[in-house]
Amino acid sequence: MAFEKIRGQKKAKRLLEKALASNRLSHAYLFSGPAGVGKATTAAAVADLLLCESQQGDRPCGVCPGCAKKHSGNHPDYIRITPQGAAIKIDQIRALKEALVFSPFESGYRVVVLEDVHTMRREAGNSLLKLLEEPPPNNIFILIGSSAEALLSTIVSRCQVIPFFSLPLEDAATVIIAQSPGMEKENALMLAALSDGCPGQALTLETEGLFEIYTHFLERLRQQKSDEAVRVENALAFAAEISVLKETLPVLLHLFRIFFKDVMMVSAGGKSEQSCSPEVAAVRELWNLNQLSAKIAAVDLAEKALARNCNRGLVCEVLMLDLL
Ligand SMILES: [Zn+2]
Structure with a gap:
């Protein structure tokens, strides 16, 4: 089955497998959940299945013309839309509409994947809504977003919502190791914990050197x-x-x-010290609950300031004076 490679996400896989097996697909799905837990991978797997032209045996077969085209990134009935800059723009939705005027070229279905739909502004969202309200036949839309709340409720109501969740740390570590062969299991587990069970986010950390910076931050915290x-x-x-x-x-x-938050959970007794990371255990005595919640508030404030395009240097200075 196409979903073999997807770790965890039992509920999502069960819902999709059932729909695919009975050939009762919704015309639109919303894959909703945190970043980096397999939503885009699952959407691609659904597309693999629908675009495979093999009539017998396991699908996707991997060898038919449909599979070959999908694999090479040239399938005319597979459209993937990602944010241009910070958001999916209305022009992208307009171009999509034009592309959908024609029936699918080859197989029975055309699969349209829209990633990070939560970035859409109202204008683009409304334009997409019109498409979903009168979907051209034989098109399957898969919207991918961090949460249904960030979307126009009218869009959500047009979709079957498929929830995705953070992975258990062991599973997340397995995904991380599969994509970074040679990584020590201990490090993979730490990255899994750092990214809250979202291996896609963990891999970004790894590739962009954030892990090292973060470790550096923890060292500085310990040497108050x-x-x-x-x-x-x-x-x-x-x-x-x-x-x-x-x-x-x-x-x-x-x-x-x-x-x-983890330190706070341990200090407040909501999480046992055994189940937390050594980094959390090392600093748990340093602050009381009030101080911890002030630190979390400082992070919130910095995030808001960055979102408003405030001076980054200044935002970081204020934050670090609060945290360190
Ligand atoms: Zn095939």
């Missing part, structure tokens, strides 16, 4: 200095180091939040 001048100097030096990060800075802030 009593000398105020040294503390400020350390915080500012680290702020300068992270303020040059571009797209990955929000991921780093996300990690900071997960980390402090």
Whole structure:
């Protein structure tokens, strides 16, 4: 079956397998859940199945013309739309509409995958809504987004929502190792924990050097200095180091939040010390609950400031003075 390679996501796989086996597909699906847990991989697997032309045996067969074209990225009945810059733009939806005027060229279905649909502004969303309200026949839309709440409710109501979840750490580590052969299991488990069970996010960390920066941050946290001048100097030096990060800075802030939330959970007794990472255990005595919630609030504030395009250097300095 096409979903063999997808780790976890039992519910999503069961719903899709049932629909595919009985040939009762919805015309639109919304794959909803955190980034990096297999939504796009699953969408591609659905497309593989639908575009395979083999009439017998296991599908996708991997050898028919449909499979070959899909594999080479040239299948005319497979359309994948990703954000142009920060968002999916209305022009992209208009171009899609034009492409859908024609019936699918080859196989029975055309598969249209729209990634990060939560980035769409209202204008683009409304344009997509019109498509979903009167879908041209034999088109299967798969929308991929971080949550249904971020979308126009009218769009959500036109889709069958398929929920995706963070993976158990063991599963996430297996995915990470499969994509980074040679990685020690211990490191894969740490990346899995850092990314909250979202291996796709963990792999970004690994490739963009964020893991190293994050480890550096944890070291600095552990060496809290009593000398105020040294503390400020350390915080500012680290702020300068992270303020040059571009797209990955929000991921780093996300990690900071997960980390402090974990420390808070352990301190409040909601999570046992045995089940938390050694990094969390090492610093749990340093702050009380009020201080921890102030740190989480500082991360929230920095995220909002970055979203408003405030001066990155300044945002990082203020944040690090609060955290370190
Ligand atoms: Zn095939």
